[in-house]
Amino acid sequence: MKKGVQPVSTFNDVWRKLSASREYRAAFAKAQFKRLVPFQIRALRKNRQMSQEELAEKANLTQGVISRAEDSDYGNLTTNTILRIAEGLDCAFVGRFAPFSELGDWFLNLSEDTVQVPSFEEEDRLFRLGQLRPRPKVSRPKIRATAQTVQVISFDTRQAIALPNPLRIAAGATQLSLWDFSKGSGAGPQLVNSSPRPQGTSTLNLPVKVAVGAGGNYGN
Amino acid sequence: MRFWRFFDYITEGHSNPIQDWYGTVDHDVQAAFDVLVQELAGTEVWNTPNQYRLLTGKHLGMCELVFKVGRRKFRALGMMEGGKREFVLLGGCEHTRWYSIPSDAFDAAYKLKTQLDEERGATREHV
Numbered sequence: 106m107k108k109g110v111q112p113v114s115t116f117n118d119v120w121r122k123l124s125a126s127r128e129y130r131a132a133f134a135k136a137q138f139k140r141l142v143p144f145q146i147r148a149l150r151k152n153r154q155m156s157q158e159e160l161a162e163k164a165n166l167t168q169g170v171i172s173r174a175e176d177s178d179y180g181n182l183t184t185n186t187i188l189r190i191a192e193g194l195d196c197a198f199v200g201r202f203a204p205f206s207e208l209g210d211w212f213l214n215l216s217e218d219t220v221q222v223p224s225f226e227e228e229d230r231l232f233r234l235g236q237l238r239p240r241p242k243v244s245r246p247k248i249r250a251t252a253q254t255v256q257v258i259s260f261d262t263r264q265a266i267a268l269p270n271p272l273r274i275a276a277g278a279t280q281l282s283l284w285d286f287s288k289g290s291g292a293g294p295q296l297v298n299s300s301p302r303p304q305g306t307s308t309l310n311l312p313v314k315v316a317v318g319a320g321g322n323y324g325n
Numbered sequence: 326m327r328f329w330r331f332f333d334y335i336t337e338g339h340s341n342p343i344q345d346w347y348g349t350v351d352h353d354v355q356a357a358f359d360v361l362v363q364e365l366a367g368t369e370v371w372n373t374p375n376q377y378r379l380l381t382g383k384h385l386g387m388c389e390l391v392f393k394v395g396r397r398k399f400r401a402l403g404m405m406e407g408g409k410r411e412f413v414l415l416g417g418c419e420h421t422r423w424y425s426i427p428s429d430a431f432d433a434a435y436k437l438k439t440q441l442d443e444e445r446g447a448t449r450e451h452v
Contacts, residue, residue: 114363114452118452122355122359126352128352128353129352129355129356131352132351132352132353132355132356132357133356133359133360135353135356136353136356136357136359136360137360139357140357140360140361140364141360141364144364144367144368147372176375177361177364177375177376177392178375178391178392178393180393180395212360212363213363215363215364215366215367216326216327216328216366216367216368217326217328217367217368217369218326218367219326219367
């Protein structure tokens with residue numbers, strides 16, 4: 106069997122699908138919620154080495170309810186049940202509105218490891234040892250741009266990279282996504298524009314405070 | 326951490342059966358399938374029968390991934406290489422106890438599995 110070398114999903118791949126239609130975006134958000142809350146409950150329970158019966162007892166629910174809550178296809182999970190399960194896991198469930206860029210990023214990094222949340226007991230142990238501190242306020246990276254250079258943050262690696270301005274676009278780039286890292290209130294960078302690469306374009310003049318997003322579609 | 330990798334099977338005629346099927350279904354089915362694949366990629370040990378089932382009988386050797394959209398049931402068909410934690414997608418369908426849409430989805434996928442076993446065609450990382 107021949108295996109072609111192809112990239113796995115990148116943020117650009119996800120964004121391309123989200124951009125395709127409003128209906129897909131809505132369905133994607135719904136599917137994430139319906140499938141990934143059960144996924145997270147399973148992953149958290151397994152990591153705490155609890156049986157469904159044990160979690161049920163702590164959450165004041167029945168084992169059958171936990172079993173259904175862990176079934177992505179069940180489809181009738183109520184907020185009240187989720188909150189009781191959070192209580193059983195001794196952590197918080199925070200339902201909040203989020204931009205699609207954050208959802209896409211979370212989707213790409215999804216795994217049983219990345220959804221883990223410590224219990225209050227674990228956090229309290231750290232607190233008593235003086236090792237628990239409030240999470241630092243997320244400061245959006247400031248993009249420093251001059252006529253010659255622009256500093257951008259790679260969406261994939263979160264590393265700052267200095268690139269010449271105007272930017273030389275990589276030969277294989279097909280899509281250009283511009284992100285403004287200076288906006289947002291803790292919800293992540295804002296997508297300014299995403300469009301197919303203009304034909305015949307090899308350089309791009311970046312406005313101040315705008316960075317090129319993800320997927321390796323930037324040149325240097 | 327990604328535990329599993331997913332591949333599309335590309336036929337000798339350069340068609341991509343899973344993407345062909347994906348293109349025919351509604352947005353809500355597409356989205357549910359996309360999330361399912363990502364969920365399974367991030368799950369170390371899959372759960373049977375809720376997430377996947379190994380097929381028997383005339384489709385022995387194939388595996389189906391199971392998902393629902395509302396009351397409708399869907400299957401993504403493929404081959405699992407558990408040792409390498411790889412899954413090759415061969416096709417998809419809507420499935421009830423009585424019928425599948427498309428009706429020959431299972432047989433068509435099995436034919437592709439046979440081609441894959443004979444090292445015909447290629448695979449490409451699923452995106």
